[in-house]
Amino acid sequence: MENEFLNIVDKRTNAAYDVPLNQGTIRAMDLRKIKTGPEDFGVMTYDPAFMNTASCKSAITFIDGDKGILRYRGYPIEQLAERCSFLEVAYLVLFGELPTEAELKGWVDNITHHTMLHETTKKFLEGFRFNAHPMGMFISTVAALSTVYPEARNVLDPETRKLQIYRLIGKVPTIAAYTYRHSLGFPYVYPDNELSYTENFMNMLWKMVEPKYRANPVLARALDILFILHADHEQNCSANVMRAVGSSQADPFVATAAAAAALSGPLHGGANEEVLKMLDEIGTKDRIPAYIEHVKAGHGKLMGFGHRIYKNYDPRARIIKWAADQVFEVTGRNPKLEIALELERIALEDEYFIKRKLYPNVDFYSGIMYQAMGFKPEIFTVLFAIPRTVGWLAQWQEMLEDQEQKIARPRQIYTGYEARDFIPMEKRGVKTTSVTS
Numbered sequence: 001m002e003n004e005f006l007n008i009v010d011k012r013t014n015a016a017y018d019v020p021l022n023q024g025t026i027r028a029m030d031l032r033k034i035k036t037g038p039e040d041f042g043v044m045t046y047d048p049a050f051m052n053t054a055s056c057k058s059a060i061t062f063i064d065g066d067k068g069i070l071r072y073r074g075y076p077i078e079q080l081a082e083r084c085s086f087l088e089v090a091y092l093v094l095f096g097e098l099p100t101e102a103e104l105k106g107w108v109d110n111i112t113h114h115t116m117l118h119e120t121t122k123k124f125l126e127g128f129r130f131n132a133h134p135m136g137m138f139i140s141t142v143a144a145l146s147t148v149y150p151e152a153r154n155v156l157d158p159e160t161r162k163l164q165i166y167r168l169i170g171k172v173p174t175i176a177a178y179t180y181r182h183s184l185g186f187p188y189v190y191p192d193n194e195l196s197y198t199e200n201f202m203n204m205l206w207k208m209v210e211p212k213y214r215a216n217p218v219l220a221r222a223l224d225i226l227f228i229l230h231a232d233h234e235q236n237c238s239a240n241v242m243r244a245v246g247s248s249q250a251d252p253f254v255a256t257a258a259a260a261a262a263l264s265g266p267l268h269g270g271a272n273e274e275v276l277k278m279l280d281e282i283g284t285k286d287r288i289p290a291y292i293e294h295v296k297a298g299h300g301k302l303m304g305f306g307h308r309i310y311k312n313y314d315p316r317a318r319i320i321k322w323a324a325d326q327v328f329e330v331t332g333r334n335p336k337l338e339i340a341l342e343l344e345r346i347a348l349e350d351e352y353f354i355k356r357k358l359y360p361n362v363d364f365y366s367g368i369m370y371q372a373m374g375f376k377p378e379i380f381t382v383l384f385a386i387p388r389t390v391g392w393l394a395q396w397q398e399m400l401e402d403q404e405q406k407i408a409r410p411r412q413i414y415t416g417y418e419a420r421d422f423i424p425m426e427k428r429g430v431k432t433t434s435v436t437s
């Protein structure tokens with residue numbers, strides 16, 4: 001609603017201010033005019049971890065965390081997961097509309113023709129230790145692409161940007177598959193342009209000596225659905241990093257690497273790997289109540305549970321559960337599923353989790369499904385990073401085209417020393433406390 005205002009009375013001066021309110025939001029800069037005198041800096045907001053701050057306007061993804069709703073460009077995630085291919089959804093997320101048949105064909109062709117890695121990039125990957133974590137290899141290799149495509153720095157040119165978008169979406173599965181083969185000591189498999197995006201990814205992961213890799217269609221579709229579910233999730237930690245790094249006009253390869261680094265943490269995309277470790281640690285169903293008590297006593301978290309935005313069942317977790325059933329028809333049931341289902345049942349009946357509105361999130365069941373498909377837990381977060389590259393790029397484009405955006409530069413409340421004189425070395429004596437920065 002327009003023409004709504006908040007009336008703020010400053011009790012220090014008794015001055016009253018009308019602060020415009022738009023979509024339930026005030027502009028933090030409007031608070032700056034609330035001051036005690038000309039020398040006063042004005043009122044600022046303090047919001048560690050962005051608990052209540054909109055950092056941008058965005059038309060990409062809508063989430064209603066209380067109702068458990070997720071939509072890309074207005075389309076419910078359930079419909080997209082059921083009816084679309086991943087690249088079709090990627091087009092929607094990036095360009096705002098579902099593609100026509102001709103647009104989709106052109107888009108898929110462009111992505112398919114950018115799947116190869118430069119041989120020097122392949123050599124770069126070969127330099128990692130055999131036991132390097134795939135996510136570390138992925139982050140570094142995506143950043144290294146910046147050295148191969150220096151023109152990518154021209155971020156204000158839409159055509160240059162589009163080419164980097166093709167390259168990044170085309171190459172992330174190749175990098176991901178290479179990190180996997182490297183950790184197993186297998187030779188790298190080159191992309192096969194006749195296959196779909198996910199089939200080709202499976203080809204690069206699992207092809208051995210057969211002349212042509214044929215992906216199981218059920219598993220390929222399940223992976224495609226997983227990719228759709230992970231394509232974007234509005235202003236999460238890694239999207240925020242993508243926007244912040246991109247706001248300095250850094251090229252999209254280094255910005256994507258930074259976003260992937262944010263994703264790797266256990267509280268974000270790294271949670272899927274942690275869920276499997278947790279299920280292993282629990283081991284058997286009878287040990288679940290004790291584990292839950294342990295968590296409630298403040299020893300760690302139930303990985304794959306809770307979300308900053310969802311205070312209801314994560315709609316992606318529901319679809320993953322459905323897709324996992326299709327996968328298990330082919331692969332057989334992952335024994336960890338029994339533990340996960342029981343853990344969910346007990347947690348959802350427990351006062352601690354009910355009170356805090358902690359439900360399973362996207363990472364709770366994805367790992368169990370990935371493991372049944374033959375992936376090792378170390379690669380799970382890389383599987384998240386492939387589709388999320390689409391969301392990062394959409395957020396990055398939107399940020400660059402937004403006239404209101406500038407270099408991201410938060411304020412702080414300084415809590416350190418007042419000005420003090422330099423102490424020469426001979427007068428410093430023995431420190432009794434350490435000085436932190």
Ligand code: CMC
Binds near residue numbers: 300302
């Ligand atoms: N297990 C046990 N307690 C939890 C959990 C959990 N998984 N998550 C939150 N809590 C408690 C937390 O201790 C706090 O309790 P209290 O009010 O007594 O201090 C309360 O719930 C609120 O939690 P919070 O940490 O303030 O919530 P947040 O919005 O800052 O954190 C989160 C969100 C996702 C980081 C957190 O729920 C968490 O660490 N979950 C486990 C890790 C995980 O599954 N991450 C994947 C998130 S979804 C995919 C993605 O974003 O990549």
